[in-house]
Amino acid sequence: xxxxxxxxxxxxxxxxxxxxxxxxxxxxxxxxxxxxxxxxxxxxxxxxxxxxxxxxxxxxxxxxxxxxxxxxxxxxxxxxxxxxxxxxxxxxxxxxxxxxxxxxxxxxxxxxxxxxxxxxxxxxxxxxxxxxxxxxxxxxxxxxxxxxxxxxxxxxxxxxxxxxxxxxxxxxxxxxxxxxxxxxxxxxxxxxxxxxxxxxxxxxxxxxxxxxxxxxxxxxxxxxxxxxxxxxxxxxxxxxxxxxxxxxxxxxxxxxxxxxxxxxxxxxxxxxxxxxxxxxxxxxxxxxxxxxxxxxxxxxxxxxxxxxxxxxxxxxxxxxxxxxxxxxxxxxxxxxxxxxxxxxxxxxxxxxxxxxxxxxxxxxxxxxxxxxxxxxxxxxxxxxxxxxxxxxxxxxxxxxxxxxxxxxxxx
Amino acid sequence: xxxxxxxxxxxxxxxxxxxxxxxxxxxxxxxxxxxxxxxxxxxxxxxxxxxxxxxxxxxxxxxxxxxxxxxxxxxxxxxxxxxxxxxxxxxxxxxxxxxxxxxxxxxxxxxxxxxxxxxxxxxxxxxxxxxxxxxxxxxxxxxxxxxxxxxxxxxxxxxxxxxxxxxxxxxxxxx
Numbered sequence: 001x002x003x004x005x006x007x008x009x010x011x012x013x014x015x016x017x018x019x020x021x022x023x024x025x026x027x028x029x030x031x032x033x034x035x036x037x038x039x040x041x042x043x044x045x046x047x048x049x050x051x052x053x054x055x056x057x058x059x060x061x062x063x064x065x066x067x068x069x070x071x072x073x074x075x076x077x078x079x080x081x082x083x084x085x086x087x088x089x090x091x092x093x094x095x096x097x098x099x100x101x102x103x104x105x106x107x108x109x110x111x112x113x114x115x116x117x118x119x120x121x122x123x124x125x126x127x128x129x130x131x132x133x134x135x136x137x138x139x140x141x142x143x144x145x146x147x148x149x150x151x152x153x154x155x156x157x158x159x160x161x162x163x164x165x166x167x168x169x170x171x172x173x174x175x176x177x178x179x180x181x182x183x184x185x186x187x188x189x190x191x192x193x194x195x196x197x198x199x200x201x202x203x204x205x206x207x208x209x210x211x212x213x214x215x216x217x218x219x220x221x222x223x224x225x226x227x228x229x230x231x232x233x234x235x236x237x238x239x240x241x242x243x244x245x246x247x248x249x250x251x252x253x254x255x256x257x258x259x260x261x262x263x264x265x266x267x268x269x270x271x272x273x274x275x276x277x278x279x280x281x282x283x284x285x286x287x288x289x290x291x292x293x294x295x296x297x298x299x300x301x302x303x304x305x306x307x308x309x310x311x312x313x314x315x316x317x318x319x320x321x322x323x324x325x326x327x328x329x330x331x332x333x334x335x336x337x338x339x340x341x342x343x344x345x346x347x348x349x350x351x352x353x354x355x356x357x358x359x360x361x362x363x364x365x366x367x368x369x370x371x372x373x374x375x376x377x378x379x380x381x382x383x384x385x386x387x388x389x390x391x392x393x394x395x396x397x398x399x400x401x402x403x404x405x406x407x408x409x410x411x
Numbered sequence: 412x413x414x415x416x417x418x419x420x421x422x423x424x425x426x427x428x429x430x431x432x433x434x435x436x437x438x439x440x441x442x443x444x445x446x447x448x449x450x451x452x453x454x455x456x457x458x459x460x461x462x463x464x465x466x467x468x469x470x471x472x473x474x475x476x477x478x479x480x481x482x483x484x485x486x487x488x489x490x491x492x493x494x495x496x497x498x499x500x501x502x503x504x505x506x507x508x509x510x511x512x513x514x515x516x517x518x519x520x521x522x523x524x525x526x527x528x529x530x531x532x533x534x535x536x537x538x539x540x541x542x543x544x545x546x547x548x549x550x551x552x553x554x555x556x557x558x559x560x561x562x563x564x565x566x567x568x569x570x571x572x573x574x575x576x577x578x579x580x581x582x583x584x585x586x
Binding site: 145148151152162163174178181203205 | 472473479480536
């Protein structure tokens with residue numbers, strides 16, 4: 001090795017967050033130091049992802065606007081300066097608006113549950129951030145069962161949607177609550193089955209351990225990310241589809257379907273409580289994307305060896321933004337599913353594929369200890385094991401549905 | 412007894428007692444979920460990380476949904492949700508069944524040999540639990556899996572059976 005090349009873990013920018021933190025808390029005695037470190041981590045998560053949330057809403061409105069051939073929000077001026085900088089201060093105007101709006105609670109509503117629902121929702125979505133490694137050594141909480149913790153904390157969010165829908169004492173909201181429950185029961189299973197292969201191959205439930213398992217390069221340049229294997233790619237796609245459903249994003253936004261249920265469980269919420277729901281949705285989206293990066297996309301690792309000089313947290317951020325833009329792109333492109341289509345898709349398609357993928361991973365793992373010929377042969381074998389059921393089941397499910405005939409429209 | 416443990420006990424048992432006392436079924440179900448979360452907190456306090464997260468994932472995340480779904484599907488209106496106390500005989504049989512379960516559990520706890528108070532705190536990782544489940548206790552795991560699969564198949568068969576046209580009236584409630 002050339003002595004002048006600084007190995008990535010020791011680079012100054014890589015260690016900068018720790019150095020900065022230790023320079024602040026280094027002089028404190030041990031129990032206090034731990035507490036202050038934890039508080040700093042919490043504050044940073046809230047500040048960084050709060051800001052990301054604010055500008056993500058703006059990016060979403062801008063991109064949706066562009067997709068629909070309109071400019072999107074562009075009129076909010078910077079206060080006192082009166083410069084409209086592409087509507088860049090729009091999120092702050094939205095924040096002030098939601099804070100100053102009147103908070104209306106319906107007379108017949110279940111007052112306590114109506115209040116608790118947004119609080120519970122936001123609390124549980126923030127809890128999920130605790131175990132995501134944002135960079136090398138930048139994981140807020142090191143847990144042995146971190147992946148399990150993440151999905152346990154995330155599982156309670158749909159409960160809050162139900163509470164909101166039921167407490168509002170509104171028929172549309174109640175329908176939304178029922179839909180939210182059906183959606184959770186359907187998509188929880190493929191979501192969990194999608195990451196089980198990763199845990200199987202990495203041999204650990206800890207997030208840092210999973211990223212450690214994706215280290216190294218094949219042929220010197222090809223990263224060992226799980227997404228670049230047949231089972232990993234299938235798992236990633238299943239995970240992202242289920243993540244869309246879990247975070248109530250379009251095309252799975254049937255609990256809050258504006259055009260059929262007004263806004264579902266959000267109908268009776270206004271002001272800051274509505275903003276909390278909005279915030280929780282984005283936090284859930286960001287957390288699930290962060291988990292997808294950790295599980296399948298190599299976490300904070302650089303995609304190519306010579307790019308390792310860029311600090312790890314920058315890579316994590318870049319991957320996160322790419323996935324979030326994907327979420328927005330999907331929202332702009334796909335129409336909303338019907339409830340029967342949604343449940344059929346989960347139970348007849350995603351769950352069987354995820355189960356097949358689990359067996360596929362076992363075969364992949366068994367073939368890895370054999371000769372070079374088998375090592376090469378497992379690529380087409382494992383790809384075929386996933387692809388053939390995908391094609392067959394896809395054909396079967398869409399039989400009689402596509403191509404669509406328009407009976408009432410003029411041809 | 413430490414303060415966190417006392418708080419956990421208070422939340423768990425208090426939520427369970429309130430769930431029994433309240434007449435609104437949705438409130439009872441939500442309090443039952445709070446009680447389950449309290450049990451998970453107890454596991455966490457006892458250092459059983461894996462069991463705690465599994466408890467939250469399965470009970471707070473999934474079983475709670477099924478309970479709430481069942482409540483919403485079987486009630487016709489919101490007024491139907493508040494259940495009036497039924498007959499005295501029903502309360503008596505409820506107490507009898509609950510007491511029997513309680514007796515069996517207490518008997519099981521009392522009769523199981525516990526190590527002395529000087530037990531060494533074991534350090535169990537998730538990996539150890541996994542190897543234990545897949546190695547020595549694989550049979551038990553398989554049996555549980557088979558039982559759950561049979562239950563699932565039974566539910567599918569019950570739900571998928573179309574009522575016969577001539578006796579459709581009688582079976583309409585079953586679907």
